[in-house]
Amino acid sequence: MAQADAGGVPLExxxxxxxASEKRQKLVTADGTPLKRALQRAERRRVLAALLLVxxxxxxxxxxxxxxxxxxMWRSVDNPQVVNALPNTLQAxxxxxxxxxxxxxxxxxxxxxxxxxxxxxxxxxxxxxxGIRLNYELSAARGAISRTARQVPQFEEPYKEAFLDAHRLxxxxxxxxxxxxxGRPLTMSYYVAALDREFDEFGNIVQRDENRRIYVSLYGxxxxxxxxxxxxxxxxxxxxxxxMSILPMRQANLLMICVLLPFWTSLLVRTTAWxxxxxxxxxxxxxxxxxxxxxDDNRLSLIxxxxxxxxxxxxxxxxxxxxxxxSVMRTIPPSYMRAAKxxxxxxxxxxxxxxxxxxxPGIGAGxxxxxxxxxxxxxxxxxxxGQSGRMISNEIARHMQQSLNWGLAAALGxxxxxxxLVLYWLYQRLVGAESLKLG
Amino acid sequence: xxxxxxxxxxxxxxxxxxSYDGVSLVVKDLNLDIARGEFMTMLGxxxxxxxxxxxxxxGFETATxxxxxxxxxxxxxxxxxxxxxxxxxxxxALFPHMTVGENLSFPLEVRGLGRSDREAxxxxxxxxxxxGAFAGRRPAQLxxxxxxxxxxxxxxxxxxxxxxxxxxxxxxxxxxxxxxQYEIKHIHESLGVTVVYVTHDQTEALTMSDxxxxxDDGKIQQLAPPDILYEEPSNAFVAAFxxxxxxxxxxxxxxxxxxxxxxxxxxxxxxxxxRVNVEGEGAQTTLSLRPERVMIAGGDSHMDNxxxxxxxxxxxxxxxxxVRVQVAGNDEFIVKVPNSSSGRKVRxxxxxxxxxxxxxxxxxxxS
Numbered sequence: 064m065a066q067a068d069a070g071g072v073p074l075e076x077x078x079x080x081x082x083a084s085e086k087r088q089k090l091v092t093a094d095g096t097p098l099k100r101a102l103q104r105a106e107r108r109r110v111l112a113a114l115l116l117v118x119x120x121x122x123x124x125x126x127x128x129x130x131x132x133x134x135x136m137w138r139s140v141d142n143p144q145v146v147n148a149l150p151n152t153l154q155a156x157x158x159x160x161x162x163x164x165x166x167x168x169x170x171x172x173x174x175x176x177x178x179x180x181x182x183x184x185x186x187x188x189x190x191x192x193x194g195i196r197l198n199y200e201l202s203a204a205r206g207a208i209s210r211t212a213r214q215v216p217q218f219e220e221p222y223k224e225a226f227l228d229a230h231r232l233x234x235x236x237x238x239x240x241x242x243x244x245x246g247r248p249l250t251m252s253y254y255v256a257a258l259d260r261e262f263d264e265f266g267n268i269v270q271r272d273e274n275r276r277i278y279v280s281l282y283g284x285x286x287x288x289x290x291x292x293x294x295x296x297x298x299x300x301x302x303x304x305x306x307m308s309i310l311p312m313r314q315a316n317l318l319m320i321c322v323l324l325p326f327w328t329s330l331l332v333r334t335t336a337w338x339x340x341x342x343x344x345x346x347x348x349x350x351x352x353x354x355x356x357x358x359d360d361n362r363l364s365l366i367x368x369x370x371x372x373x374x375x376x377x378x379x380x381x382x383x384x385x386x387x388x389x390s391v392m393r394t395i396p397p398s399y400m401r402a403a404k405x406x407x408x409x410x411x412x413x414x415x416x417x418x419x420x421x422x423x424p425g426i427g428a429g430x431x432x433x434x435x436x437x438x439x440x441x442x443x444x445x446x447x448x449g450q451s452g453r454m455i456s457n458e459i460a461r462h463m464q465q466s467l468n469w470g471l472a473a474a475l476g477x478x479x480x481x482x483x484l485v486l487y488w489l490y491q492r493l494v495g496a497e498s499l500k501l502g
Numbered sequence: 503x504x505x506x507x508x509x510x511x512x513x514x515x516x517x518x519x520x521s522y523d524g525v526s527l528v529v530k531d532l533n534l535d536i537a538r539g540e541f542m543t544m545l546g547x548x549x550x551x552x553x554x555x556x557x558x559x560x561g562f563e564t565a566t567x568x569x570x571x572x573x574x575x576x577x578x579x580x581x582x583x584x585x586x587x588x589x590x591x592x593x594x595a596l597f598p599h600m601t602v603g604e605n606l607s608f609p610l611e612v613r614g615l616g617r618s619d620r621e622a623x624x625x626x627x628x629x630x631x632x633x634g635a636f637a638g639r640r641p642a643q644l645x646x647x648x649x650x651x652x653x654x655x656x657x658x659x660x661x662x663x664x665x666x667x668x669x670x671x672x673x674x675x676x677x678x679x680x681x682x683q684y685e686i687k688h689i690h691e692s693l694g695v696t697v698v699y700v701t702h703d704q705t706e707a708l709t710m711s712d713x714x715x716x717x718d719d720g721k722i723q724q725l726a727p728p729d730i731l732y733e734e735p736s737n738a739f740v741a742a743f744x745x746x747x748x749x750x751x752x753x754x755x756x757x758x759x760x761x762x763x764x765x766x767x768x769x770x771x772x773x774x775x776x777r778v779n780v781e782g783e784g785a786q787t788t789l790s791l792r793p794e795r796v797m798i799a800g801g802d803s804h805m806d807n808x809x810x811x812x813x814x815x816x817x818x819x820x821x822x823x824x825v826r827v828q829v830a831g832n833d834e835f836i837v838k839v840p841n842s843s844s845g846r847k848v849r850x851x852x853x854x855x856x857x858x859x860x861x862x863x864x865x866x867x868x869s
Contacts, residue, residue: 401562402595404582406609407660413583416608420599 132480139473142250144196145242148189149176153246161240161266170222170233177215199468200241200252207232240264253474278458278475282482285455288372289437293384295377296433297426300384304425307385308392315389322385325378334446337375341365341447367449375443380436384429391425427494435483455479511535511571512696513559513664518568520554528554530720532568536698536713538663541690543699545707546717547743555717556666556700561585572664583612588657588665588695592672594649596641602628602652603637609660627659628652630689647678654686658693667699671706683709704744708732716740733792737779738869741790748796748835750789754780754865762865764789770830774806775865786868793824793836795862798854805857811835813852823848829856 090098146153151172159165180190190212197204207230218225226233244262245252255261255268259276263269270276303322307315325333340346348362357363365371395418403413441456448454455475462472513536520529529551536542544552557563559570561582569576577585597605603624610620628634631651641649650670657665667686671679687710690697701707707714708728716723716731716739724731724740735741742749750773752764762777764787773789780787799808811827822838825848829835837856839848848854 396593396595398591398593398595399597401560401582402589402591402597403608404562405560405585405587405589405666406612406656407583407586408608408612409583410581412612416612417597421597 135473136477136480137473138469139253139477140249140251141470142196142245142248142252144189144192145245146248148180148193149173149242149246151175151179152242156239156243156246159239159243161243161264162236164223164234164236165239167221167223170226173226174215174218174222177212181212181216195467196245197238197241199256199471200245201232201238203232204238204241206230207238237264240266250470253470254478256471257474257478278455281453281455281458282478284453285438288369288376288452288454289434292373292376292380292437293430293434295373296381296384297430299377300381300388300429301422301426304385304388304392307389308395309397319389323382326382330379330442331446333379334375334443337371337378337447338366341371341374366447367452369448369452371447371449372444372452372454375447376437376440379443380433383432383436387428387432388422388425391422391428395421423494427490431487431490435487438483439479512538512540512573513698514569514571515555515559516569516571518555518558518565518570520551520558520563521566527566527720529558529565532720532722534715534722534725536696538696539694541687541697541699541710541712543701543707543711543714544717545701545704545714545743547702550717551720552700552702552715552717553668556668556698559698560587560589560666586660586662586664588660588662590653590657590665590667590670592669594641594653594670596649596652596656598641600640601637602633602639602641602644605641605652606637606656606659609656613660623659623661627655630658631655631685646674647682650674650682651685654689658689658695662695664696664698667697669701670699671701671703679706686710708744716743718743734778735790735864735866738788738790738866741788741864741866742869746793746836748791748793748832750791750830750832751868752787752789754783754785754787757783761860762787764865766830768831770832771809773863774860775863776861778864779866787865788867788869790864790866791858791862793838796837796856796858798837798839798848799857806860807863808855808857811837811854811856813848813850813854816848816850827854827856 092098092101152169155169155172156165159169177190180188183189190208194205194208197208211226211229211233214225214229218229232238240262244266252262257278259271259279260268261271303318307318307322310318338345342348343362343364345365347365348357351357352359352362365374399417399421400410400413403417404410408416438454439456440454441460444452444454445457445460448457456479459472459475459479462468462475513534515532515534518529518532519527521527532551532555534555544555546552554563558565559572561577561580565578570578572585572587596602597608600608606624606627607620610623615623624637625634628637631654633648633651633655636644636648636652641652644652650673653670657667670686671682674682683706686697690710699707699710708731711728713725713727714731715725718739723743724736726734726736731740732745735744738749741747750764750766750770751768752766752773754762755765755772756763757777757780760777762775762780764773764775765771766773775787775789797805799805809829811829813825813827814833815826817824817826820841822840825837825839826833827835827837
């Protein structure tokens with residue numbers, strides 16, 4: 064009864080006074096409204112106000128962030144092409160053992176599918192996408208399908224010979240295995256490819272040939288580069304943040320401007336500057352040669368390789384390390400170090416045991432920021448990274464823009480996203496995310 | 503090198519000067535001896551140089567000139583961590599990432615003590631401040647008073663001979679501050695440790711100290727036990743800074759031994775006063791008179807000084823009533839009237855006769 068009162072009964076019955084006098088324990092407000100209900104009403108305003116404040120950003124995030132990410136993840140498993148183009152063939156293929164070529168029945172069904180597609184309006188035709196899709200798995204498939212599609216209207220029985228005449232690939236059981244495997248609305252083949260693996264003739268997932276493996280080592284390199292850049296940022300950022308934290312506010316602000324300068328210059332301007340500085344005939348090399356540290360014929364290659372990526376990204380990401388470190392260090396009063404020294408600790412011990420542990424929230428925040436930004440960094444490696452300084456994002460971009468294999472790009476991106484989330488989860492388990500101090 | 507005074511002085515400031523900017527001196531020619539086991543308080547308004555002195559003793563500031571000696575040895579060039587001086591900081595400076603036990607154990611660890619030794623000493627120190635049950639807590643989980651006790655225990659746990667305290671009770675509320683004053687005093691008495699205590703609170707200085715050094719303008723104005731400081735201030739600054747004080751200004755017209763006669767500058771007549779800090783006849787002087795030493799005179803009393811006064815304001819304080827009166831052209835003159843049942847009731851506008859003894863009225867330097 065009390066539940067019903069609080070939940071659904073209109074306000075007037077509550078005010079009538081009878082229930083309140085019958086159940087004296089039930090708390091009511093001065094005008095007789097049940098206390099719980101009054102509280103709910105009072106809270107509802109606040110909740111509503113909070114929602115209104117959050118709503119614009121929430122809508123924005125939903126439309127431009129959450130929804131596209133969901134789309135991306137969907138694309139990495141979405142596989143409509145074969146199902147749409149070859150419904151009859153797939154039905155005929157049921158029960159095929161995958162060893163010998165399929166029989167005449169299947170080829171007849173294939174012909175039906177081709178003919179049916181030719182009668183559809185141009186925009187709804189499915190044979191084109193089918194060719195592209197099959198080409199991801201088998202490199203000659205697109206040519207075979209488009210050539211066959213032109214000849215199918217003239218085919219006569221037996222269709223098996225006709226298809227084999229049109230293109231020799233129809234005689235390869237591998238093509239049929241791909242059709243059978245991908246004849247499902249969802250696929251894992253993009254993930255299989257993204258992990259440098261493929262299906263063998265028995266349908267098992269095996270490693271690719273060594274010279275065709277790209278992505279796993281690229282993930283490894285991206286991870287190693289990100290860790291290295293994070294560590295470099297920490298090494299360079301910690302002393303400057305410490306120095307800024309002990310300076311008077313005015314001088315600290317001046318230094319802060321210098322640290323933030325990379326934020327304020329355009330990425331391309333900065334990159335151009337790096338090229339001018341670091342190229343083989345650039346400032347740094349010329350200086351080193353003129354000083355005599357290196358010979359003229361073995362100038363260092365500092366750009367268009369991994370070194371270039373590391374140098375440029377460390378420079379760009381340094382503020383993300385310095386800012387949280389500085390904001391944490393600023394709040395550590397100098398009396399802690401003094402107290403440690405007065406208790407008998409040498410300056411080194413005082414720093415190690417008392418000061419450094421208190422900067423850990425800043426280090427954690429800075430490291431997480433730099434690492435997560437650098438693991439998905441794209442433009443700088445593309446501009447100054449050359450071949451050895453490429454990162455996984457560049458490969459994703461290549462599949463988005465050049466090879467147009469969006470499924471594979473989506474799979475690579477999803478794996479990157481999941482990887483970052485796993486690392487963040489690990490960080491939370493080991494360090495605790497509440498210890499992060501970003502402000 | 504070792505003169506006779508070194509035997510009694512445990513800490514000694516010998517002509518110490520300190521300047522931060524090379525233009526002005528924060529500490530001017532400081533000479534101060536502190537005996538072993540003494541509770542010495544440096545009292546003064548902010549900017550008087552007292553904290554700078556403490557920091558020089560702790561080793562966080564270097565003396566610009568002069569020597570600081572600890573146990574007869576100059577310590578100017580010894581870094582703070584080798585001085586073995588315990589210190590309680592204004593904001594406690596308890597390490598927030600360590601538990602209370604770890605905080606106390608820290609000075610013992612850096613001294614290389616074994617685990618069992620450490621645990622025993624930490625326990626003893628915590629028991630001393632009645633915080634034995636809190637070893638596992640973090641400083642942030644403690645109240646201000648509890649943090650204060652821990653800071654005290656940490657400064658004492660490695661058994662230093664000298665403990666410095668930099669306004670340690672400043673952040674506590676009044677009741678707690680008074681309780682902690684007694685506790686610190688008792689700990690000092692039971693351990694026999696030498697304490698140098700810095701504060702700007704005169705009550706604190708008077709209740710706790712064996713000796714108080716009153717600082718102003720980078721100099722020690724007076725160095726004396728609390729009762730002497732209150733009853734026999736040697737200059738106008740100390741008289742005004744310690745306790746409540748009535749000030750009258752005038753010119754010395756006659757000196758007869760200890761007694762000098764002062765003509766008040768407001769034209770209020772002549773006052774007989776004790777000669778303390780007066781250059782000679784004709785000099786300007788400040789007369790200092792404690793409010794509780796002023797009597798409301800009956801008809802038959804014979805005081806050294808008797809003046810007519812008019813009541814301006816009454817302030818009720820429970821145990822006594824502060825009466826602001828106008829005397830000899832000075833209307834900031836305060837008299838404390840005890841709130842006793844036999845006492846005479848005073849009302850605003852009443853005319854009174856006030857009297858005080860010659861020796862309670864001290865003729866000091868003009869200020």
